[in-house]
Amino acid sequence: MNAGRQKYVEIRVxxxxxxxxxxxxxxxYMNNEDPAVRTGVETFLARxxxxxxxxxxxxxxxxPTVKVVRLPHANHYVxxxxxSDVLREMYAFIGNLP
Numbered sequence: 001m002n003a004g005r006q007k008y009v010e011i012r013v014x015x016x017x018x019x020x021x022x023x024x025x026x027x028x029y030m031n032n033e034d035p036a037v038r039t040g041v042e043t044f045l046a047r048x049x050x051x052x053x054x055x056x057x058x059x060x061x062x063x064p065t066v067k068v069v070r071l072p073h074a075n076h077y078v079x080x081x082x083x084s085d086v087l088r089e090m091y092a093f094i095g096n097l098p
Contacts, residue, residue: 015066016093017059020074021052024081067093 022045032038056068069089075081 011063018069019052019056020071022049024073024075
């Protein structure tokens with residue numbers, strides 16, 4: 001799948017990037033009272049938050065035209081789980097385009 005992939009190192013257009021550090025796991029994991037599950041969830045969330053934050057900072061450092069938005073605990077379908085946040089950020093971003 002990665003064969004022949006191209007690395008884009010110069011992006012000169014405005015960019016809106018939405019990150020969700022950490023991702024939402026769902027209610028079963030978050031509400032589980034089992035100590036082993038809770039420990040595993042907390043460990044996963046800490047690692048996930050660190051990884052996603054690293055990616056967000058890489059965007060901020062590498063793309064001068066980027067606006068990075070962080071929406072903690074959104075799920076993979078951030079446009080559904082955080083629809084009003086996504087729309088607000090999109091309208092603000094579009095409203096500031098040259």
